[in-house]
Amino acid sequence: MPAASGSAPRHAIEVRDLVKHFGPVAAVDGISFEVAAGAVTGLLGGNGAGKTTTIGMLMGLIVPDGGAIRILGRDMPGERASLLERMNFESPYVDMPHRLTVRQNLTVFGRLYRVAELKARIAELVGDFDLGGFVDRKAGQLSAGQKTRVALAKALLNRPEVLLLDEPTASLDPDTADWVRGRLETYRAATGATILLASHNMPEVERLCDDVVILRRGRIEDRGSPADLLRRYGRGTLEEVFLDVARGTRADGVDPNPSPSEVSP
Amino acid sequence: MSTPRGPGGFSLTRVGAMVLRYWYLLSNSWPRAVELVYWPTVQMLTWGFVQLYVAQNSSFFANAAGLFVGGLLLWDVLLRSQQGFAFAFLEELWSRNLGNLLMSPLRPSEFIVSLMVISMIRLAIGMLPVTLLAIPLFGFNVWGLGLPLAVFFANLVIAGWAIGLVIIGILLRQGMGAEALAWSLMFLLMPITCVYYPVTTLPAIMQPIAWALPTTYVFEGMRAIIVAHTFRFDLMATAFAMNAVWFAVAIFAFYRLLAAARRSGSLLQQGE
Numbered sequence: 001m002p003a004a005s006g007s008a009p010r011h012a013i014e015v016r017d018l019v020k021h022f023g024p025v026a027a028v029d030g031i032s033f034e035v036a037a038g039a040v041t042g043l044l045g046g047n048g049a050g051k052t053t054t055i056g057m058l059m060g061l062i063v064p065d066g067g068a069i070r071i072l073g074r075d076m077p078g079e080r081a082s083l084l085e086r087m088n089f090e091s092p093y094v095d096m097p098h099r100l101t102v103r104q105n106l107t108v109f110g111r112l113y114r115v116a117e118l119k120a121r122i123a124e125l126v127g128d129f130d131l132g133g134f135v136d137r138k139a140g141q142l143s144a145g146q147k148t149r150v151a152l153a154k155a156l157l158n159r160p161e162v163l164l165l166d167e168p169t170a171s172l173d174p175d176t177a178d179w180v181r182g183r184l185e186t187y188r189a190a191t192g193a194t195i196l197l198a199s200h201n202m203p204e205v206e207r208l209c210d211d212v213v214i215l216r217r218g219r220i221e222d223r224g225s226p227a228d229l230l231r232r233y234g235r236g237t238l239e240e241v242f243l244d245v246a247r248g249t250r251a252d253g254v255d256p257n258p259s260p261s262e263v264s265p
Numbered sequence: 266m267s268t269p270r271g272p273g274g275f276s277l278t279r280v281g282a283m284v285l286r287y288w289y290l291l292s293n294s295w296p297r298a299v300e301l302v303y304w305p306t307v308q309m310l311t312w313g314f315v316q317l318y319v320a321q322n323s324s325f326f327a328n329a330a331g332l333f334v335g336g337l338l339l340w341d342v343l344l345r346s347q348q349g350f351a352f353a354f355l356e357e358l359w360s361r362n363l364g365n366l367l368m369s370p371l372r373p374s375e376f377i378v379s380l381m382v383i384s385m386i387r388l389a390i391g392m393l394p395v396t397l398l399a400i401p402l403f404g405f406n407v408w409g410l411g412l413p414l415a416v417f418f419a420n421l422v423i424a425g426w427a428i429g430l431v432i433i434g435i436l437l438r439q440g441m442g443a444e445a446l447a448w449s450l451m452f453l454l455m456p457i458t459c460v461y462y463p464v465t466t467l468p469a470i471m472q473p474i475a476w477a478l479p480t481t482y483v484f485e486g487m488r489a490i491i492v493a494h495t496f497r498f499d500l501m502a503t504a505f506a507m508n509a510v511w512f513a514v515a516i517f518a519f520y521r522l523l524a525a526a527r528r529s530g531s532l533l534q535q536g537e
Contacts, residue, residue: 027530056533108282154365
Protein backbone atom coordinates (compact mmCIF):
# COMPACT_ATOMS: atom_id res chain seq x y z
CA MET A 1 0.00 0.00 0.00
CA PRO A 2 1.52 3.36 -0.92
CA ALA A 3 2.32 5.41 2.14
CA ALA A 4 0.66 8.72 2.83
CA SER A 5 2.84 11.79 2.54
CA GLY A 6 4.93 12.75 5.58
CA SER A 7 2.75 15.66 6.66
CA ALA A 8 -0.53 13.80 6.15
CA PRO A 9 -2.48 12.59 9.19
CA ARG A 10 -2.25 8.87 10.00
CA HIS A 11 -5.98 8.53 9.54
CA ALA A 12 -7.60 9.99 6.45
CA ILE A 13 -11.06 9.61 8.01
CA GLU A 14 -11.84 9.84 11.72
CA VAL A 15 -15.39 9.49 13.01
CA ARG A 16 -16.18 9.96 16.70
CA ASP A 17 -19.53 9.26 18.38
CA LEU A 18 -21.46 10.17 15.25
CA VAL A 19 -25.22 10.46 15.74
CA LYS A 20 -28.03 11.21 13.31
CA HIS A 21 -31.72 10.90 14.03
CA PHE A 22 -34.49 11.31 11.49
CA GLY A 23 -37.46 11.96 13.74
CA PRO A 24 -37.68 9.05 16.18
CA VAL A 25 -35.41 6.85 14.05
CA ALA A 26 -31.72 6.66 14.96
CA ALA A 27 -30.21 6.28 11.49
CA VAL A 28 -26.70 6.50 12.94
CA ASP A 29 -26.37 5.88 16.65
CA GLY A 30 -23.01 6.84 18.10
CA ILE A 31 -20.55 5.22 15.72
CA SER A 32 -16.78 5.72 15.90
CA PHE A 33 -14.24 4.45 13.43
CA GLU A 34 -11.22 5.59 11.52
CA VAL A 35 -9.79 4.79 8.11
CA ALA A 36 -6.01 4.73 7.80
CA ALA A 37 -4.53 6.92 5.08
CA GLY A 38 -4.21 4.85 1.94
CA ALA A 39 -6.48 2.04 3.15
CA VAL A 40 -9.64 0.69 1.58
CA THR A 41 -12.38 0.22 4.15
CA GLY A 42 -15.69 -1.47 3.49
CA LEU A 43 -18.86 -0.18 5.07
CA LEU A 44 -21.28 -3.09 5.27
CA GLY A 45 -24.79 -3.43 6.55
CA GLY A 46 -28.29 -4.30 5.50
CA ASN A 47 -30.74 -1.84 4.04
CA GLY A 48 -31.36 0.93 6.55
CA ALA A 49 -28.22 0.10 8.54
CA GLY A 50 -26.96 3.68 8.18
CA LYS A 51 -24.34 3.34 5.44
CA THR A 52 -25.68 6.00 3.09
CA THR A 53 -26.45 8.37 5.96
CA THR A 54 -22.87 7.95 7.18
CA ILE A 55 -21.50 8.68 3.71
CA GLY A 56 -23.84 11.68 3.47
CA MET A 57 -22.38 13.06 6.69
CA LEU A 58 -18.82 12.36 5.55
CA MET A 59 -19.53 14.40 2.40
CA GLY A 60 -21.13 17.23 4.38
CA LEU A 61 -24.50 16.64 2.78
CA ILE A 62 -26.14 15.84 6.13
CA VAL A 63 -25.40 17.65 9.37
CA PRO A 64 -24.86 15.22 12.27
CA ASP A 65 -26.87 15.63 15.47
CA GLY A 66 -23.77 14.79 17.47
CA GLY A 67 -20.19 13.61 17.22
CA ALA A 68 -17.29 14.73 15.09
CA ILE A 69 -15.84 13.95 11.67
CA ARG A 70 -12.30 14.73 10.61
CA ILE A 71 -11.17 14.11 7.06
CA LEU A 72 -7.52 14.55 6.10
CA GLY A 73 -7.08 16.08 9.53
CA ARG A 74 -9.73 18.78 8.98
CA ASP A 75 -13.19 19.25 10.39
CA MET A 76 -16.17 18.19 8.29
CA PRO A 77 -18.53 19.97 7.77
CA GLY A 78 -16.66 23.00 9.17
CA GLU A 79 -14.14 22.98 6.31
CA ARG A 80 -16.47 21.32 3.86
CA ALA A 81 -15.78 23.48 0.82
CA SER A 82 -12.00 23.11 0.85
CA LEU A 83 -12.17 19.43 1.81
CA LEU A 84 -14.48 18.54 -1.06
CA GLU A 85 -11.82 19.72 -3.53
CA ARG A 86 -9.69 16.81 -2.25
CA MET A 87 -12.48 14.23 -2.18
CA ASN A 88 -14.90 12.69 -4.63
CA PHE A 89 -17.89 10.43 -4.69
CA GLU A 90 -19.59 7.88 -6.91
CA SER A 91 -22.95 6.20 -6.61
CA PRO A 92 -25.30 4.55 -9.08
CA TYR A 93 -28.11 6.45 -7.34
CA VAL A 94 -26.84 9.80 -8.59
CA ASP A 95 -26.79 10.49 -12.33
CA MET A 96 -24.84 12.78 -14.59
CA PRO A 97 -26.98 15.20 -16.64
CA HIS A 98 -28.57 13.03 -19.32
CA ARG A 99 -28.66 15.60 -22.09
CA LEU A 100 -24.99 16.47 -21.89
CA THR A 101 -22.43 14.35 -23.68
CA VAL A 102 -19.87 12.42 -21.68
CA ARG A 103 -17.18 14.91 -22.68
CA GLN A 104 -19.38 17.87 -21.72
CA ASN A 105 -20.13 16.30 -18.34
CA LEU A 106 -16.46 15.66 -17.63
CA THR A 107 -15.63 19.21 -18.71
CA VAL A 108 -18.23 20.72 -16.36
CA PHE A 109 -17.19 18.59 -13.38
CA GLY A 110 -13.52 19.13 -14.15
CA ARG A 111 -14.08 22.86 -13.93
CA LEU A 112 -16.11 22.50 -10.74
CA TYR A 113 -13.12 20.71 -9.22
CA ARG A 114 -10.77 23.21 -10.90
CA VAL A 115 -8.72 20.43 -12.44
CA ALA A 116 -5.44 21.61 -13.94
CA GLU A 117 -4.86 20.87 -17.64
CA LEU A 118 -8.38 19.56 -17.90
CA LYS A 119 -8.36 18.50 -21.55
CA ALA A 120 -5.33 16.31 -20.97
CA ARG A 121 -6.88 14.86 -17.80
CA ILE A 122 -10.11 14.04 -19.65
CA ALA A 123 -8.13 12.42 -22.47
CA GLU A 124 -6.26 10.36 -19.87
CA LEU A 125 -9.49 9.19 -18.22
CA VAL A 126 -11.12 8.47 -21.58
CA GLY A 127 -8.20 6.12 -22.24
CA ASP A 128 -8.15 4.61 -18.74
CA PHE A 129 -11.89 3.92 -18.66
CA ASP A 130 -12.21 3.07 -22.34
CA LEU A 131 -14.76 5.83 -22.97
CA GLY A 132 -13.56 6.63 -26.49
CA GLY A 133 -16.44 4.88 -28.22
CA PHE A 134 -19.09 7.03 -26.58
CA VAL A 135 -17.37 10.14 -25.23
CA ASP A 136 -19.41 12.38 -27.54
CA ARG A 137 -22.69 10.57 -26.91
CA LYS A 138 -25.25 11.94 -24.46
CA ALA A 139 -25.03 10.43 -20.98
CA GLY A 140 -28.72 9.47 -21.08
CA GLN A 141 -28.08 7.17 -24.04
CA LEU A 142 -25.50 5.01 -22.26
CA SER A 143 -25.90 1.50 -20.84
CA ALA A 144 -25.64 0.95 -17.08
CA GLY A 145 -22.07 -0.28 -17.44
CA GLN A 146 -21.05 2.70 -19.56
CA LYS A 147 -22.70 5.08 -17.08
CA THR A 148 -20.75 3.53 -14.23
CA ARG A 149 -17.48 3.94 -16.11
CA VAL A 150 -18.31 7.59 -16.80
CA ALA A 151 -19.30 8.16 -13.16
CA LEU A 152 -16.02 6.63 -12.00
CA ALA A 153 -14.08 8.78 -14.46
CA LYS A 154 -15.87 11.81 -12.98
CA ALA A 155 -15.05 10.60 -9.46
CA LEU A 156 -11.34 10.41 -10.31
CA LEU A 157 -11.17 13.68 -12.29
CA ASN A 158 -9.59 15.62 -9.42
CA ARG A 159 -7.33 12.74 -8.34
CA PRO A 160 -9.11 12.58 -4.97
CA GLU A 161 -7.16 11.75 -1.84
CA VAL A 162 -10.36 10.39 -0.31
CA LEU A 163 -12.85 8.53 -2.46
CA LEU A 164 -16.30 7.55 -1.20
CA LEU A 165 -18.10 4.87 -3.17
CA ASP A 166 -21.71 3.89 -2.55
CA GLU A 167 -22.33 0.49 -4.14
CA PRO A 168 -20.14 1.25 -7.17
CA THR A 169 -20.88 -2.03 -8.95
CA ALA A 170 -24.60 -2.32 -8.20
CA SER A 171 -26.55 -3.56 -11.25
CA LEU A 172 -23.41 -4.25 -13.27
CA ASP A 173 -22.77 -7.55 -15.01
CA PRO A 174 -19.94 -9.62 -13.47
CA ASP A 175 -17.47 -8.77 -16.22
CA THR A 176 -18.01 -5.01 -15.95
CA ALA A 177 -18.05 -5.17 -12.15
CA ASP A 178 -14.72 -7.01 -12.18
CA TRP A 179 -13.32 -4.42 -14.56
CA VAL A 180 -14.45 -1.59 -12.26
CA ARG A 181 -12.80 -3.26 -9.25
CA GLY A 182 -9.62 -3.55 -11.25
CA ARG A 183 -9.68 0.16 -12.03
CA LEU A 184 -10.18 1.01 -8.37
CA GLU A 185 -7.22 -1.20 -7.41
CA THR A 186 -5.08 0.46 -10.05
CA TYR A 187 -6.04 3.95 -8.89
CA ARG A 188 -5.36 3.14 -5.27
CA ALA A 189 -2.00 1.56 -6.08
CA ALA A 190 -0.98 4.54 -8.20
CA THR A 191 -2.06 7.31 -5.83
CA GLY A 192 -2.31 5.89 -2.32
CA ALA A 193 -5.83 7.25 -2.10
CA THR A 194 -8.06 6.36 0.82
CA ILE A 195 -11.28 4.63 -0.20
CA LEU A 196 -14.44 4.07 1.81
CA LEU A 197 -16.66 1.58 0.05
CA ALA A 198 -20.29 0.90 0.93
CA SER A 199 -21.29 -2.35 -0.70
CA HIS A 200 -23.60 -5.32 -0.54
CA ASN A 201 -21.25 -7.35 -2.70
CA MET A 202 -19.23 -9.47 -0.31
CA PRO A 203 -16.71 -10.90 -2.82
CA GLU A 204 -16.02 -7.31 -3.84
CA VAL A 205 -15.39 -6.31 -0.23
CA GLU A 206 -13.12 -9.31 0.32
CA ARG A 207 -11.13 -8.45 -2.77
CA LEU A 208 -10.77 -4.69 -2.25
CA CYS A 209 -10.90 -3.95 1.45
CA ASP A 210 -8.16 -3.95 4.08
CA ASP A 211 -10.72 -3.37 6.79
CA VAL A 212 -14.46 -3.79 7.20
CA VAL A 213 -16.95 -1.90 9.38
CA ILE A 214 -20.27 -3.70 9.78
CA LEU A 215 -23.28 -1.55 10.63
CA ARG A 216 -26.62 -2.71 11.97
CA ARG A 217 -29.45 -0.41 13.00
CA GLY A 218 -27.13 2.59 13.01
CA ARG A 219 -24.48 0.99 15.22
CA ILE A 220 -21.17 -0.69 14.53
CA GLU A 221 -21.72 -4.38 15.11
CA ASP A 222 -18.20 -5.49 14.33
CA ARG A 223 -15.08 -4.55 12.47
CA GLY A 224 -11.83 -6.03 11.37
CA SER A 225 -9.97 -7.21 8.31
CA PRO A 226 -11.86 -9.68 6.11
CA ALA A 227 -9.46 -12.45 7.21
CA ASP A 228 -9.94 -11.54 10.87
CA LEU A 229 -13.74 -11.57 10.56
CA LEU A 230 -13.70 -14.95 8.78
CA ARG A 231 -11.51 -16.39 11.50
CA ARG A 232 -13.51 -14.99 14.41
CA TYR A 233 -16.89 -16.02 12.98
CA GLY A 234 -15.59 -19.38 11.83
CA ARG A 235 -16.96 -18.83 8.35
CA GLY A 236 -15.62 -19.41 4.87
CA THR A 237 -16.97 -16.29 3.22
CA LEU A 238 -17.71 -12.73 4.20
CA GLU A 239 -21.27 -13.26 3.01
CA GLU A 240 -21.76 -15.84 5.78
CA VAL A 241 -20.27 -13.41 8.29
CA PHE A 242 -22.65 -10.73 7.04
CA LEU A 243 -25.63 -13.04 7.47
CA ASP A 244 -24.50 -13.95 10.98
CA VAL A 245 -24.32 -10.28 11.90
CA ALA A 246 -27.55 -9.37 10.15
CA ARG A 247 -29.44 -12.24 11.81
CA GLY A 248 -27.60 -12.08 15.12
CA THR A 249 -26.31 -15.65 14.83
CA ARG A 250 -22.86 -17.25 14.67
CA ALA A 251 -21.63 -20.63 13.53
CA ASP A 252 -20.70 -21.46 17.12
CA GLY A 253 -24.20 -20.58 18.31
CA VAL A 254 -23.09 -17.49 20.20
CA ASP A 255 -25.19 -14.41 19.61
CA PRO A 256 -22.53 -11.71 19.23
CA ASN A 257 -24.94 -8.84 19.49
CA PRO A 258 -28.15 -9.60 21.27
CA SER A 259 -30.94 -7.12 20.79
CA PRO A 260 -31.71 -4.91 23.84
CA SER A 261 -34.73 -7.04 24.76
CA GLU A 262 -32.49 -10.11 24.96
CA VAL A 263 -29.96 -8.52 27.31
CA SER A 264 -30.30 -9.53 30.95
CA PRO A 265 -31.00 -6.59 33.24
CA MET B 266 -3.77 25.92 -11.13
CA SER B 267 -4.27 29.65 -11.25
CA THR B 268 -7.91 30.52 -11.14
CA PRO B 269 -9.84 33.68 -10.33
CA ARG B 270 -10.79 33.52 -6.66
CA GLY B 271 -12.74 35.99 -4.62
CA PRO B 272 -13.40 36.51 -0.95
CA GLY B 273 -14.18 33.40 1.07
CA GLY B 274 -12.96 31.06 -1.67
CA PHE B 275 -15.65 32.15 -4.11
CA SER B 276 -14.57 30.78 -7.49
CA LEU B 277 -15.51 32.32 -10.81
CA THR B 278 -14.23 29.13 -12.44
CA ARG B 279 -16.96 27.13 -10.70
CA VAL B 280 -19.58 29.74 -11.60
CA GLY B 281 -18.38 29.45 -15.19
CA ALA B 282 -18.59 25.66 -14.99
CA MET B 283 -22.25 25.82 -14.00
CA VAL B 284 -23.08 28.41 -16.66
CA LEU B 285 -21.37 26.15 -19.19
CA ARG B 286 -23.45 23.21 -17.91
CA TYR B 287 -26.70 25.10 -18.59
CA TRP B 288 -25.41 26.45 -21.89
CA TYR B 289 -24.63 22.91 -23.02
CA LEU B 290 -28.18 21.94 -22.05
CA LEU B 291 -29.69 24.74 -24.13
CA SER B 292 -27.43 24.23 -27.10
CA ASN B 293 -27.94 20.44 -27.10
CA SER B 294 -31.73 20.73 -27.15
CA TRP B 295 -33.32 23.04 -29.72
CA PRO B 296 -36.86 22.49 -28.32
CA ARG B 297 -35.68 24.09 -25.07
CA ALA B 298 -34.44 27.16 -26.95
CA VAL B 299 -37.64 27.36 -29.00
CA GLU B 300 -39.75 27.10 -25.85
CA LEU B 301 -37.99 30.17 -24.47
CA VAL B 302 -39.30 32.26 -27.39
CA TYR B 303 -42.60 30.49 -27.94
CA TRP B 304 -44.69 31.62 -24.95
CA PRO B 305 -43.57 35.25 -24.89
CA THR B 306 -44.41 35.47 -28.59
CA VAL B 307 -47.87 33.92 -28.18
CA GLN B 308 -48.62 36.21 -25.24
CA MET B 309 -47.40 39.28 -27.05
CA LEU B 310 -49.52 38.53 -30.11
CA THR B 311 -52.64 37.97 -27.98
CA TRP B 312 -52.29 41.12 -25.93
CA GLY B 313 -51.14 43.13 -28.92
CA PHE B 314 -54.35 42.36 -30.80
CA VAL B 315 -56.43 43.05 -27.67
CA GLN B 316 -54.71 46.41 -27.47
CA LEU B 317 -55.42 47.18 -31.14
CA TYR B 318 -59.08 46.34 -30.68
CA VAL B 319 -59.46 48.42 -27.50
CA ALA B 320 -57.59 51.35 -29.05
CA GLN B 321 -60.02 51.37 -31.99
CA ASN B 322 -62.88 51.85 -29.55
CA SER B 323 -61.36 54.10 -26.88
CA SER B 324 -59.62 57.43 -27.26
CA PHE B 325 -57.78 56.86 -24.00
CA PHE B 326 -56.18 53.66 -25.23
CA ALA B 327 -55.65 55.16 -28.65
CA ASN B 328 -53.50 57.80 -26.94
CA ALA B 329 -51.76 55.29 -24.68
CA ALA B 330 -50.59 52.79 -27.24
CA GLY B 331 -48.38 50.13 -25.75
CA LEU B 332 -50.10 49.96 -22.37
CA PHE B 333 -50.96 46.28 -22.72
CA VAL B 334 -47.96 45.19 -24.75
CA GLY B 335 -45.62 47.15 -22.48
CA GLY B 336 -47.21 45.59 -19.41
CA LEU B 337 -46.92 42.17 -20.94
CA LEU B 338 -43.27 42.57 -21.93
CA LEU B 339 -42.31 43.80 -18.48
CA TRP B 340 -44.36 41.04 -16.85
CA ASP B 341 -42.48 38.54 -18.96
CA VAL B 342 -39.17 39.99 -17.76
CA LEU B 343 -40.33 39.32 -14.19
CA LEU B 344 -41.77 35.88 -14.94
CA ARG B 345 -38.88 34.67 -17.12
CA SER B 346 -36.20 35.85 -14.69
CA GLN B 347 -37.87 33.85 -11.91
CA GLN B 348 -38.54 30.81 -14.07
CA GLY B 349 -35.10 30.90 -15.70
CA PHE B 350 -33.60 30.85 -12.22
CA ALA B 351 -35.84 28.14 -10.77
CA PHE B 352 -36.03 25.93 -13.88
CA ALA B 353 -32.25 25.78 -14.20
CA PHE B 354 -32.22 24.42 -10.66
CA LEU B 355 -35.06 22.02 -11.44
CA GLU B 356 -32.95 20.58 -14.25
CA GLU B 357 -30.65 19.21 -11.53
CA LEU B 358 -33.55 17.49 -9.80
CA TRP B 359 -34.96 16.12 -13.04
CA SER B 360 -31.59 14.68 -14.06
CA ARG B 361 -30.79 13.38 -10.52
CA ASN B 362 -27.57 15.38 -10.66
CA LEU B 363 -28.08 17.44 -7.50
CA GLY B 364 -26.17 14.92 -5.37
CA ASN B 365 -23.11 15.26 -7.60
CA LEU B 366 -23.23 19.04 -7.31
CA LEU B 367 -23.86 19.18 -3.58
CA MET B 368 -20.98 16.78 -2.96
CA SER B 369 -18.66 18.82 -5.17
CA PRO B 370 -16.74 21.93 -4.04
CA LEU B 371 -19.48 24.12 -5.56
CA ARG B 372 -20.53 26.65 -2.91
CA PRO B 373 -24.16 27.75 -2.56
CA SER B 374 -23.17 31.32 -3.40
CA GLU B 375 -21.51 30.14 -6.63
CA PHE B 376 -24.57 28.08 -7.49
CA ILE B 377 -26.81 31.11 -6.95
CA VAL B 378 -24.66 33.40 -9.10
CA SER B 379 -24.60 30.83 -11.89
CA LEU B 380 -28.41 30.59 -11.76
CA MET B 381 -28.57 34.38 -12.04
CA VAL B 382 -26.32 34.38 -15.07
CA ILE B 383 -28.22 31.62 -16.84
CA SER B 384 -31.56 33.29 -16.08
CA MET B 385 -30.23 36.42 -17.84
CA ILE B 386 -29.12 34.34 -20.82
CA ARG B 387 -32.53 32.63 -21.02
CA LEU B 388 -34.24 35.98 -20.64
CA ALA B 389 -32.22 37.47 -23.48
CA ILE B 390 -32.96 34.51 -25.76
CA GLY B 391 -36.67 34.67 -24.97
CA MET B 392 -37.32 38.38 -24.86
CA LEU B 393 -35.06 39.97 -27.47
CA PRO B 394 -36.92 38.58 -30.50
CA VAL B 395 -40.30 39.38 -28.94
CA THR B 396 -39.47 42.99 -28.15
CA LEU B 397 -38.19 43.48 -31.69
CA LEU B 398 -41.30 41.83 -33.14
CA ALA B 399 -43.56 44.20 -31.18
CA ILE B 400 -42.18 47.21 -33.07
CA PRO B 401 -43.48 46.43 -36.58
CA LEU B 402 -46.56 44.52 -35.42
CA PHE B 403 -47.96 46.87 -32.79
CA GLY B 404 -45.86 50.00 -33.06
CA PHE B 405 -44.55 49.59 -29.53
CA ASN B 406 -40.83 49.98 -29.06
CA VAL B 407 -39.95 49.03 -25.51
CA TRP B 408 -36.34 49.99 -26.25
CA GLY B 409 -37.60 53.52 -26.86
CA LEU B 410 -38.16 53.84 -23.12
CA GLY B 411 -34.41 54.34 -22.83
CA LEU B 412 -32.91 54.65 -19.34
CA PRO B 413 -36.21 53.97 -17.56
CA LEU B 414 -36.29 50.58 -19.28
CA ALA B 415 -32.96 49.68 -17.66
CA VAL B 416 -34.37 50.72 -14.28
CA PHE B 417 -37.58 48.74 -14.82
CA PHE B 418 -35.59 45.76 -16.04
CA ALA B 419 -33.20 45.75 -13.08
CA ASN B 420 -36.04 45.95 -10.58
CA LEU B 421 -38.04 43.18 -12.18
CA VAL B 422 -35.07 40.86 -12.56
CA ILE B 423 -34.04 41.32 -8.93
CA ALA B 424 -37.61 40.63 -7.79
CA GLY B 425 -37.72 37.53 -10.03
CA TRP B 426 -34.45 36.24 -8.57
CA ALA B 427 -35.67 36.84 -5.01
CA ILE B 428 -38.79 34.76 -5.62
CA GLY B 429 -36.71 32.15 -7.48
CA LEU B 430 -34.35 31.87 -4.52
CA VAL B 431 -37.17 31.16 -2.11
CA ILE B 432 -38.60 28.57 -4.51
CA ILE B 433 -35.33 26.65 -4.83
CA GLY B 434 -34.91 26.82 -1.05
CA ILE B 435 -38.32 25.18 -0.69
CA LEU B 436 -37.38 22.63 -3.37
CA LEU B 437 -34.22 21.74 -1.45
CA ARG B 438 -36.20 21.30 1.73
CA GLN B 439 -39.37 19.68 0.35
CA GLY B 440 -38.12 18.02 -2.81
CA MET B 441 -40.00 17.58 -6.07
CA GLY B 442 -43.32 17.88 -4.27
CA ALA B 443 -42.80 21.63 -4.40
CA GLU B 444 -42.10 21.66 -8.14
CA ALA B 445 -45.47 23.24 -8.95
CA LEU B 446 -44.39 26.38 -7.08
CA ALA B 447 -41.74 27.04 -9.70
CA TRP B 448 -44.43 27.16 -12.37
CA SER B 449 -47.23 28.85 -10.52
CA LEU B 450 -46.09 31.03 -7.63
CA MET B 451 -45.44 34.09 -9.78
CA PHE B 452 -48.97 34.02 -11.20
CA LEU B 453 -50.26 34.70 -7.68
CA LEU B 454 -48.62 38.11 -7.99
CA MET B 455 -50.08 38.90 -11.40
CA PRO B 456 -53.47 40.30 -10.30
CA ILE B 457 -52.06 42.01 -7.21
CA THR B 458 -49.04 43.71 -8.75
CA CYS B 459 -51.27 45.47 -11.32
CA VAL B 460 -49.58 44.59 -14.57
CA TYR B 461 -52.34 45.86 -16.86
CA TYR B 462 -54.26 48.33 -14.67
CA PRO B 463 -53.46 50.97 -12.06
CA VAL B 464 -53.46 50.16 -8.34
CA THR B 465 -56.54 52.34 -7.88
CA THR B 466 -58.50 49.71 -9.81
CA LEU B 467 -58.08 47.26 -6.94
CA PRO B 468 -60.52 47.20 -4.01
CA ALA B 469 -59.28 49.48 -1.24
CA ILE B 470 -58.47 46.54 1.01
CA MET B 471 -56.06 45.08 -1.57
CA GLN B 472 -54.22 48.27 -2.42
CA PRO B 473 -51.80 48.16 0.57
CA ILE B 474 -50.89 44.62 -0.46
CA ALA B 475 -50.15 45.81 -3.97
CA TRP B 476 -47.95 48.62 -2.67
CA ALA B 477 -46.01 46.09 -0.58
CA LEU B 478 -44.71 44.53 -3.80
CA PRO B 479 -41.70 46.21 -5.45
CA THR B 480 -42.94 45.10 -8.84
CA THR B 481 -46.10 47.22 -8.48
CA TYR B 482 -43.97 50.38 -8.54
CA VAL B 483 -42.41 49.27 -11.82
CA PHE B 484 -45.75 48.75 -13.56
CA GLU B 485 -47.06 52.05 -12.18
CA GLY B 486 -43.87 53.69 -13.41
CA MET B 487 -44.35 52.21 -16.85
CA ARG B 488 -47.89 53.58 -17.03
CA ALA B 489 -46.65 57.00 -15.91
CA ILE B 490 -44.29 57.05 -18.89
CA ILE B 491 -46.77 55.73 -21.47
CA VAL B 492 -49.81 57.73 -20.32
CA ALA B 493 -48.34 60.87 -18.74
CA HIS B 494 -44.90 60.78 -20.41
CA THR B 495 -43.32 61.22 -16.98
CA PHE B 496 -40.53 59.24 -15.35
CA ARG B 497 -41.48 58.78 -11.71
CA PHE B 498 -38.15 58.68 -9.90
CA ASP B 499 -39.93 58.31 -6.55
CA LEU B 500 -41.59 55.07 -7.67
CA MET B 501 -38.31 53.60 -8.90
CA ALA B 502 -36.40 54.58 -5.76
CA THR B 503 -39.06 52.87 -3.66
CA ALA B 504 -38.92 49.79 -5.88
CA PHE B 505 -35.13 49.55 -5.49
CA ALA B 506 -35.36 49.96 -1.71
CA MET B 507 -38.06 47.31 -1.42
CA ASN B 508 -36.16 44.98 -3.73
CA ALA B 509 -33.06 45.29 -1.55
CA VAL B 510 -35.15 44.13 1.40
CA TRP B 511 -36.82 41.36 -0.63
CA PHE B 512 -33.52 40.05 -1.91
CA ALA B 513 -31.90 40.09 1.54
CA VAL B 514 -34.89 38.22 2.98
CA ALA B 515 -34.77 35.72 0.08
CA ILE B 516 -31.03 35.04 0.64
CA PHE B 517 -31.68 34.57 4.35
CA ALA B 518 -34.63 32.23 3.66
CA PHE B 519 -32.61 30.23 1.12
CA TYR B 520 -29.72 29.62 3.53
CA ARG B 521 -32.12 28.73 6.34
CA LEU B 522 -33.95 26.26 4.10
CA LEU B 523 -30.63 24.79 2.91
CA ALA B 524 -29.50 24.35 6.51
CA ALA B 525 -32.83 22.71 7.36
CA ALA B 526 -32.41 20.37 4.38
CA ARG B 527 -28.91 19.39 5.56
CA ARG B 528 -30.32 18.62 9.01
CA SER B 529 -33.30 16.65 7.73
CA GLY B 530 -31.35 14.58 5.21
CA SER B 531 -33.64 15.62 2.37
CA LEU B 532 -30.65 16.50 0.16
CA LEU B 533 -29.57 12.88 0.18
CA GLN B 534 -33.04 11.67 -0.70
CA GLN B 535 -33.13 14.06 -3.65
CA GLY B 536 -29.75 12.81 -4.76
CA GLU B 537 -31.25 9.37 -4.95
